[in-house]
Amino acid sequence: MALNPQDVKRLAHLARLELQSAEEAQMLVDLNDFFRIVEQMSAVDTSGIEPLYTPLSAVEDVQLRLRPDDVTETDRRADNQRSAPAVEDGLFLVPQVIE
Numbered sequence: 001m002a003l004n005p006q007d008v009k010r011l012a013h014l015a016r017l018e019l020q021s022a023e024e025a026q027m028l029v030d031l032n033d034f035f036r037i038v039e040q041m042s043a044v045d046t047s048g049i050e051p052l053y054t055p056l057s058a059v060e061d062v063q064l065r066l067r068p069d070d071v072t073e074t075d076r077r078a079d080n081q082r083s084a085p086a087v088e089d090g091l092f093l094v095p096q097v098i099e
Contacts, residue, residue, distance in 0.1 A: 001035050003028060 008028045012019045019027060056062050077090055086093035 001039070003031050003035070007031075 081087045
């Protein structure tokens with residue numbers, strides 16, 4: 001997937017960046033290099049490979065130190081929603097902003 005100068009201009013606009021022409025040219029090179037690396041990584045067959053939960057697990061046996069999944073706070077939804085202008089079924093109601 002190679003980007004063209006119009007793609008860079010559109011991305012800069014969406015990111016609210018004001019790029020000079022030299023910066024746009026460099027951004028085009030950098031983004032295309034990035035996508036080239038992503039394509040190379042996507043081409044590698046990773047079927048049968050277990051994901052690492054930490055990079056250290058590739059070189060040594062690491063045990064995860066997980067905390068117990070216990071509820072430690074009380075339900076304060078009603079207190080938190082008391083000042084809301086509109087609530088329905090425990091959800092905050094907000095004005096529609098996208099048509």
